[in-house]
């Protein structure tokens with residue numbers, strides 16, 4: 001068969017963003033395979049990428065701006081009419097209630113972060129700081145700990161799984177969730193190498209656990225007691241790295257005192273793991289030539305989220321496996337996905353903005369979606385009244401779907417920007433159609449690699465559908481309608497045209513323009529898009545905001561950028577890097593660091609790791625007296641399991657799944673026997689928050705008393721009823737970590753009852 005064209009792009013389903021080669025035949029992805037030229041994935045893909053046509057082409061794609069009518073139906077409206085009305089309503093809300101009445105939710109999924117530079121400007125236009133997104137639902141406990149240990153919440157860690165002799169996977173299943181370079185190949189390499197060891201700590205015998213040399217199948221929610229027992233074993237046996245601790249860390253003595261009081265046997269009993277196995281792993285990890293820890297939502301969405309993040313980092317810090325090959329390291333960022341907002345430190349002389357109801361502060365600049373419904377629904381005058389949702393579907397993906405529905409229905413203004421008619425869009429006053437990720441210039445900010453980091457600016461492969469627009473155009477038009485920026489910048493535009501080969505001259509002119517109009521400063525992305533953008537090759541206007549980021553990156557990591565093959569002096573290196581990004585259809589290596597550079601990425605003033613975090617030591621002490629909570633809900637549901645055919649919400653057409661169309665609930669055979677259930681039985685699953693129906697699959701990979709459900713289900717397609725389990729009908733926003741407010745999705749107490757045929 002002859003194809004119209006073959007293009008390079010990337011998979012947008014998980015944070016790996018593997019490089020792809022795609023054969024396109026009349027608007028459809030006829031064939032998808034790995035791209036060998038991609039600098040990181042080098043041709044690797046998993047089975048999910050092959051189904052991407054189900055994202056690009058399906059019946060719920062949005063093509064026109066829609067306005068909700070009083071009867072709940074939607075009417076197609078022109079862009080100009082929609083944006084004029086939205087702008088007027090936003091300005092009126094800001095005028096009457098102040099900027100704090102506005103919040104922004106989302107702003108990018110796994111592969112679409114470039115639009116975020118533009119969408120966040122609406123926050124500045126509204127004079128609000130309230131941005132809520134999925135990082136605040138999952139990762140902020142980890143960011144908080146990083147801030148205390150390494151001096152900044154932007155000090156994000158990575159793990160050199162490919163080179164470690166001893167790899168500890170805690171609460172993650174890379175075989176299905178990926179998250180590490182070329183996951184399945186990497187796991188196979190470890191498995192077949194007799195000199196390397198793979199350990200999995202997980203309540204389920206996952207696909208990764210089946211490949212591991214050792215699997216510690218702990219009781220759900222006991223990660224903190226198990227890891228702290230391992231730390232105590234390491235210390236009591238003198239297996240910690242004294243030289244590293246003395247040269248690179250502070251606070252060890254305080255920490256040591258606490259860890260030595262840990263009752264190892266009791267904690268190991270609580271985790272329900274044989275002591276000998278725990279000792280073997282602690283000793284193996286500490287005495288290996290190199291060892292690293294990879295964690296994920298399994299410990300970030302369960303009891304003690306933030307404490308878990310602290311303890312897992314102590315494993316590699318106490319053993320000196322940090323800042324070295326085969327250990328854990330820090331990495332650079334090109335796109336600033338998060339900031340640093342330490343609740344103890346005022347910013348620009350002002351305390352951090354806390355939310356009106358929960359008085360929650362941001363972490364990494366992000367507020368937790370878990371509290372958003374309360375911030376809308378509380379009766380105070382200072383409640384949220386307008387919300388913009390971008391590339392996100394909070395009604396299905398965040399805890400407590402019922403509360404989200406109630407909250408969003410009560411808003412004065414809800415605007416959703418998305419490629420498809422989501423459950424959240426159905427509640428919106430306006431739904432604005434965005435071009436798909438293959439119809440515009442796009443990029444992922446998940447370039448989190450070390451020592452070699454990369455960036456992939458993806459070129460559009462197809463024309464946008466109908467009237468849909470890329471987000472930069474949507475938000476720039478909105479700012480113009482709000483009167484925040486002019487519609488034309490004649491001088492700057494002319495300067496950009498005349499000096500199209502010397503962007504530094506343009507940047508100088510831009511700096512002069514901004515010095516004369518300081519109020520434009522927060523909207524520089526749109527100003528560059530309108531002025532520098534049209535001069536960029538191949539219509540890459542959206543990428544104009546990358547120029548200052550590339551310059552800042554080259555300035556900060558000059559030696560590493562040069563090591564990656566880019567050349568130029570102090571002023572031109574960033575420009576050359578920018579040009580390489582524009583030209584690199586398969587992505588470009590940004591920098592090659594040396595392992596010792598981890599110490600230059602640390603942000604503490606003394607460049608040492610600050611091990612003793614008072615709040616965490618207090619949490620650690622509290623574990624000793626923690627009593628198991630009595631409950632009428634005998635099962636623990638681990639919600640959000642990653643499987644062969646689930647992904648995030650961007651696959652809405654259920655036809656994409658080859659197996660597990662119902663999203664079955666896994667249940668141990670003993671439990672199924674007790675409840676008199678066979679494979680395929682219908683059951684009711686009830687939590688303190690809600691009730692859903694599920695289909696049972698008997699599966700001895702789960703512990704007795706534990707059941708699991710996948711994420712990525714529960715959406716409607718072509719006006720259907722929700723398809724598969726709506727797990728967030730069961731989750732409760734109040735059941736969450738006290739520091740980060742991230743919900744305990746992996747520890748949902750539930751009651752399960754067999755349904756007879758009539759009720760099912």
Ligand code: SF4
Nearest residue numbers: 011014017018046049
């Ligand atoms: S590993 Fe992730 S990014 Fe790569 S093909 Fe699979 S889902 Fe896509």
